[in-house]
Amino acid sequence: DAMVIQNPRYQVTQFGKPVTLSCSQTLNHNVMYWYQQKSSQAPKLLFHYYDKDFNNEADTPDNFQSRRPNTSFCFLDIRSPGLGDAAMYLCATSSDRYSYNEQFFGPGTRLTVL
């Protein structure tokens, strides 16, 4: 089945130690998103790619970077994780930036920072 896959599902890292979260999709969607969701809060958009066009949200910390080497894969790099970065990170895709279709979400990666 076509889907959005995130690895790992659970990630533990140490304060200040770089970590990379990965997302892949078999939907062949042009748009990929990264959201951060803390407990009992709304998913917060960090950035998104339309194809190779990178779009950063104004309030996304510089500590967060992203890469999209091809249509299928997108990575979230946290250069120096702090305790406040512990959250669920959700990857989502949509077929087109002008599409009114829904976003398809991956299962998320829960990040713990020790």
Added chain:
Amino acid sequence: GQNIDQPTEMTATEGAIVQINCTYQTSGFNGLFWYQQHAGEAPTFLSYNVLDGLEEKGRFSSFLSRSKGYSYLLLKELQMKDSASYLCAVRAGNRDDKIIFGKGTRLHILP
């Protein structure tokens, strides 16, 4: 600024009907989504409204009034599995690809 408001929690009884409201103030509007999210899981799509009126899909219906900046999600014949958070999200701004989520309404279903 962008703001989406929905109640934090609601409780309803199995078999009953519940309405979850959402109000929004956004710069631009290109549609409103409702998502269901079970604890520890990713959101799953329920509905999309871009025109005023009611969209019905099985036990779930969603209503939109653009002039009022208002939507609701109506759940009928509630089942225990409907216990979840329900997220209202708006595609907003000048760019169609930006979706802003509300904090979600946690729905508790009692037997």
